Amino acid sequence: QKEVEQNSGPLSVPEGAIASLNCTYSDRGSQSFFWYRQYSGKSPELIMFIYSNGDKEDGRFTAQLNKASQYVSLLIRDSQPSDSATYLCAVNTGNQFYFGTGTSLTVIP
Amino acid sequence: DADVTQTPRNRITKTGKRIMLECSQTKGHDRMYWYRQDPGLGLRLIYYSFDVKDINKGEISDGYSVSRQAQAKFSLSLESAIPNQTALYFCATSDLGSVPYNEQFFGPGTRLTVL
Numbered sequence: 001q002k003e004v005e006q007n008s009g010p011l012s013v014p015e016g017a018i019a020s021l022n023c024t025y026s027d028r029g030s031q032s033f034f035w036y037r038q039y040s041g042k043s044p045e046l047i048m049f050i051y052s053n054g055d056k057e058d059g060r061f062t063a064q065l066n067k068a069s070q071y072v073s074l075l076i077r078d079s080q081p082s083d084s085a086t087y088l089c090a091v092n093t094g095n096q097f098y099f100g101t102g103t104s105l106t107v108i109p
Numbered sequence: 110d111a112d113v114t115q116t117p118r119n120r121i122t123k124t125g126k127r128i129m130l131e132c133s134q135t136k137g138h139d140r141m142y143w144y145r146q147d148p149g150l151g152l153r154l155i156y157y158s159f160d161v162k163d164i165n166k167g168e169i170s171d172g173y174s175v176s177r178q179a180q181a182k183f184s185l186s187l188e189s190a191i192p193n194q195t196a197l198y199f200c201a202t203s204d205l206g207s208v209p210y211n212e213q214f215f216g217p218g219t220r221l222t223v224l
Binding site for chain 2: 032034042044049090096098101
């Protein structure tokens with residue numbers, strides 16, 4: 001079983017819609033959780049981090065964490081074509097980061 | 110100026126050659142990491158270092174070695190390159206002091222092709 005699992009997609013949404021990205025993790029001792037955005041051929045850049053159960057909002061982005069279900073999600077409201085990228089979920093277990101394989105998102109104008 | 114730099118940015122080499130990828134950072138972070146990224150496989154950890162005297166193997170260390178020359182420098186070597194080491198390589202850093210939410214900062218990547 002992989003440490004972090006994501007649906008690889010591709011996920012397509014129309015411009016202005018809500019995009020929902022999901023991630024599950026296996027280590028119950030995981031401490032913090034991250035969402036990175038990666039454009040093709042570029043390095044990952046941090047969008048959100050969360051470490052407490054519940055929701056965390058930053059602009060159009062909302063991260064949700066449910067430690068009991070070992071589940072992390074990212075909601076992107078009012079999706080824009082510039083949001084088209086691969087989104088990586090990452091989990092910090094204390095000593096190591098584990099990344100999911102990423103979900104490819106396309107926002108259709 | 111970039112906080113995490115990698116050299117070279119692109120490299121084409123032949124099977125059997127020794128290759129070194131270099132990473133430098135000005136963020137003052139203690140922790141440095143090397144990852145490789147392949148299509149469909151995500152980011153996989155090769156080696157990581159928590160300080161100059163600390164080196165740890167990651168998920169896929171076979172065929173690679175590293176050197177932490179200073180707090181700011183972490184090099185990855187392929188002793189005898191083989192074609193399945195063709196990938197995009199990223200260096201990353203993180204700050205020991207900001208656990209539990211210590212994000213990783215990535216360099217721009219090195220695209221390595223082994224013929």
